[in-house]
Amino acid sequence: MTQTQCAAVAFAGAVKAFGAVRAVDGVDLNVARGETVALLGRNGAGKSTTISLLLGLTEPDEGSVRLFGAPPERAVRAGRVGAMLQEARAVPRVTVRELVGFVAGRYPEPLPVARALALAGIAELADRRVDRLSGGQTQRVRFAVALAGNPALLVLDEPTAALDVAARHAFWASMRGLARRGHTVLFSTHHLEEADRYADRILVIDRGRIVADGTGEQLRRSAGGGLVAVDLAGRATDGLERLAGVRSLEVRGDRARLRTDDPDATVLALAALGAIRGLEVAPASLDDAFLALTAPEPEPAPLTAPATEAV
Numbered sequence: 001m002t003q004t005q006c007a008a009v010a011f012a013g014a015v016k017a018f019g020a021v022r023a024v025d026g027v028d029l030n031v032a033r034g035e036t037v038a039l040l041g042r043n044g045a046g047k048s049t050t051i052s053l054l055l056g057l058t059e060p061d062e063g064s065v066r067l068f069g070a071p072p073e074r075a076v077r078a079g080r081v082g083a084m085l086q087e088a089r090a091v092p093r094v095t096v097r098e099l100v101g102f103v104a105g106r107y108p109e110p111l112p113v114a115r116a117l118a119l120a121g122i123a124e125l126a127d128r129r130v131d132r133l134s135g136g137q138t139q140r141v142r143f144a145v146a147l148a149g150n151p152a153l154l155v156l157d158e159p160t161a162a163l164d165v166a167a168r169h170a171f172w173a174s175m176r177g178l179a180r181r182g183h184t185v186l187f188s189t190h191h192l193e194e195a196d197r198y199a200d201r202i203l204v205i206d207r208g209r210i211v212a213d214g215t216g217e218q219l220r221r222s223a224g225g226g227l228v229a230v231d232l233a234g235r236a237t238d239g240l241e242r243l244a245g246v247r248s249l250e251v252r253g254d255r256a257r258l259r260t261d262d263p264d265a266t267v268l269a270l271a272a273l274g275a276i277r278g279l280e281v282a283p284a285s286l287d288d289a290f291l292a293l294t295a296p297e298p299e300p301a302p303l304t305a306p307a308t309e310a311v
């Protein structure tokens with residue numbers, strides 16, 4: 001395969017351990033050029049370590065990582081990668097325009113500085129000092145810095161974490177434009193709805209492993225089940241949690257919400273009880289799918305029986 005045909009990102013059996021913690025534990029992954037990919041995972045799942053490997057900031061203990069068919073350092077040095085990381089320290093005394101201009105100057109085919117500032121929505125901050133900005137403004141400066149070199153691959157670690165609603169919308173509008181122009185984008189996030197709306201593909205990482213890879217729709221379908229809600233109409237709730245398929249029951253006022261593995265079976269069981277007033281059936285949400293995929297391990301059983309407790 002020539003370098004122009006290679007995947008933008010290729011991990012093969014990549015492992016990175018910190019002592020006993022396998023932060024990245026055998027990741028195989030290919031991201032095609034032009035894809036927008038979201039990386040989801042709970043705190044400590046391994047997202048930032050994956051991004052560090054991807055950028056060549058750390059070396060895998062086992063396996064390999066390639067960007068455009070080359071080691072990450074080479075792709076970074078060639079100006080093919082722009083990154084927005086969580087912990088970038090502000091440089092004292094320089095202005096936003098100077099900082100973005102400095103970074104742009106290090107790339108072979110940068111964006112005009114004014115364009116990078118406009119895309120990041122910070123044209124009006126151009127002459128402000130970078131060490132005197134708010135958290136959200138600083139985050140947008142970091143976005144402008146990532147864009148400055150017009151890189152083929154953009155890597156963004158929780159890019160919208162400090163942004164207000166308007167800035168978030170503006171950010172995603174810029175991202176969409178970049179994706180349309182063929183840039184490859186990989187971003188990590190804790191906002192499932194952003195992953196669903198803006199990524200072509202969602203990767204769920206858990207304990208250093210990729211446990212799901214697909215569109216939001218595919219993830220929702222893989223979670224199966226759903227939510228069945230009915231009006232209680234004064235009926236007692238006893239036994240509802242034992243109906244076919246039901247995993248849990250929540251009662252709010254006169255309405256029962258049953259989370260179920262098998263909505264059809266649950267609806268039939270409710271019908272047999274004559275309890276289908278105000279029936280509503282909804283598929284599993286992306287939150288449900290995410291929680292099912294990344295369920296924490298059960299607490300280990302205590303070695304000795306605890307003292308009897310009133311329940």
Ligand SMILES: Nc1ncnc2c1ncn2[C@@H]1O[C@H](COP(=O)(O)OP(=O)(O)OP(=O)(O)O)[C@@H](O)[C@H]1O
Nearest residue numbers: 018021022023041042043044045046047048049050
């Ligand atoms: N430099 C390090 N030294 C020791 N342990 C580390 C180091 N970096 C990461 N870890 C551990 O590796 C695991 C994965 O961490 P990582 O930062 O990749 O997770 P994350 O998915 O980015 O989490 P978050 O959503 O909280 O940012 C965690 O258990 C973390 O404590």
